[in-house]
Amino acid sequence: MEDYWERAQELLPGGVNSPVRAFRSVGGKPFFARRGEGAYLEDSEGARYIDFVMSYGPLILGHAHPQVVQAVIRQASSGLSYGTPTELELKMAEILCEAVPGLEMVRMVNSGTEATMAAIRLARGVTGRARIVKFSGSYHGHGDSLLVKAGSGAASLGVPDSLGVPEPLAALTLSIPYNDIESLRAVFHDVGDEIAAVIMEPVAGNMGTILPVPGFLETVRDLTRRYESLWIVDEVMTGFRVAWGGASRLFGLDPDLICLAKVIGAGMPVGAFGGKKQYMQHISPLGPVYQAGTLSGNPVAMAAGVAQLEEIHRPNFYSQLELKTKELADQLVGLGRKHGFSVSANAIGGMFTLFFSDRVPANFDEVGRCDQARYRKFFHGMLKSGVFLPPSPFESAFPSWAHTESTIDSTLKAAEHVFQGL
Numbered sequence: 001m002e003d004y005w006e007r008a009q010e011l012l013p014g015g016v017n018s019p020v021r022a023f024r025s026v027g028g029k030p031f032f033a034r035r036g037e038g039a040y041l042e043d044s045e046g047a048r049y050i051d052f053v054m055s056y057g058p059l060i061l062g063h064a065h066p067q068v069v070q071a072v073i074r075q076a077s078s079g080l081s082y083g084t085p086t087e088l089e090l091k092m093a094e095i096l097c098e099a100v101p102g103l104e105m106v107r108m109v110n111s112g113t114e115a116t117m118a119a120i121r122l123a124r125g126v127t128g129r130a131r132i133v134k135f136s137g138s139y140h141g142h143g144d145s146l147l148v149k150a151g152s153g154a155a156s157l158g159v160p161d162s163l164g165v166p167e168p169l170a171a172l173t174l175s176i177p178y179n180d181i182e183s184l185r186a187v188f189h190d191v192g193d194e195i196a197a198v199i200m201e202p203v204a205g206n207m208g209t210i211l212p213v214p215g216f217l218e219t220v221r222d223l224t225r226r227y228e229s230l231w232i233v234d235e236v237m238t239g240f241r242v243a244w245g246g247a248s249r250l251f252g253l254d255p256d257l258i259c260l261a262k263v264i265g266a267g268m269p270v271g272a273f274g275g276k277k278q279y280m281q282h283i284s285p286l287g288p289v290y291q292a293g294t295l296s297g298n299p300v301a302m303a304a305g306v307a308q309l310e311e312i313h314r315p316n317f318y319s320q321l322e323l324k325t326k327e328l329a330d331q332l333v334g335l336g337r338k339h340g341f342s343v344s345a346n347a348i349g350g351m352f353t354l355f356f357s358d359r360v361p362a363n364f365d366e367v368g369r370c371d372q373a374r375y376r377k378f379f380h381g382m383l384k385s386g387v388f389l390p391p392s393p394f395e396s397a398f399p400s401w402a403h404t405e406s407t408i409d410s411t412l413k414a415a416e417h418v419f420q421g422l
């Protein structure tokens with residue numbers, strides 16, 4: 001058997017093309033996938049795992065859903081890319097604009113990162129302001145303005161969260177704790193008229209699944225409106241994951257700009273940003289804020305995304321997915337507690353996180369105080385038992401439509417066994 005991992009470490013930084021895949025937070029080495037089918041992922045040696053990573057979110061129907069695969073094959077045989085507009089892009093735009101509140105105009109891109117970078121540029125271009133506000137522990141892709149963490153002291157200037165991000169740029173990003181209404185008010189009180197936008201996950205998913213406390217989203221909307229800043233709702237993870245039309249529709253939000261990716265691309269490289277026409281008409285070629293992409297709106301990617309969206313747009317899809325997700329999360333908590341562990345869980349739509357803490361956390365610091373060593377052991381125990389959970393206590397787990405009752409039962413049996421030996 002060839003050692004893929006040895007070869008990968010020679011050729012790819014850390015052996016991977018995206019850091020979380022290297023299993024650094026849990027230790028050990030990742031498996032190489034060769035096949036996916038429904039809820040299952042098969043590794044290069046033929047072992048099968050019940051997959052709750054699901055490509056980190058896109059695969060809400062599971063791996064290789066026949067409708068999605070057929071759409072890709074059909075489109076691919078007519079050409080992979082044209083460099084002219086296609087009807088498929090219209091179809092995608094119509095679905096998105098019909099489903100997502102406030103989405104009047106949309107621009108397709110190739111990743112979530114691209115979507116957030118462009119939304120930030122647009123917000124800065126429209127307002128003529130430079131500062132942005134984000135929440136610590138949220139992830140908005142790897143754009144320079146967004147790889148920023150809080151400096152010391154409340155409402156201080158942001159500092160780079162990566163080498164290579166210039167300090168003067170990072171200083172324009174203010175990072176405050178999620179769910180912290182007071183810090184938010186303080187920031188707007190101090191520099192509100194310099195803030196181009198607040199960018200946020202409406203349900204945080206990149207520090208584990210963290211729900212917004214009552215009044216939090218409303219306060220962001222109030223303040224951004226009062227100070228004439230834009231509200232960018234980053235639904236790259238939550239869009240069509242927590243509900244049809246995303247958290248914006250579920251919670252009745254009124255965002256100025258919205259970022260999408262993951263589920264809308266069904267596993268192809270797809271992102272989108274859009275929002276109110278009064279803002280989107282500033283995008284090139286209509287307006288002076290530049291944005292472009294050789295493969296943006298790619299027909300094969302659009303075919304996959306449209307096929308998935310059409311498949312999940314039916315009554316009870318999300319209520320059933322959420323029921324399954326909540327039941328799984330509840331039962332995991334029950335099993336953990338039965339075996340004497342302090343565990344809790346948040347679940348919404350098709351995403352959840354099991355926390356090794358007796359109370360669900362409300363922000364990044366609280367997630368950091370969960371028992372991470374215990375999660376690591378739990379992760380490896382589950383993997384050995386054939387269940388692939390997120391390889392980090394800061395990632396959400398993603399059940400899909402393909403996770404049937406019997407898949408969930410097998411998962412719970414594995415968990416019972418793993419908790420016993422933890």
Ligand SMILES: *Cc1c(COP(=O)(O)O)cnc(C)c1O
Pocket residue numbers: 110111112113114116139140141142201205206234235236237238261262271
């Ligand atoms: C995944 C994610 C991104 C980045 O998307 P990529 O396609 O990985 O660039 C941005 N924002 C949120 C909320 C995400 O979950």
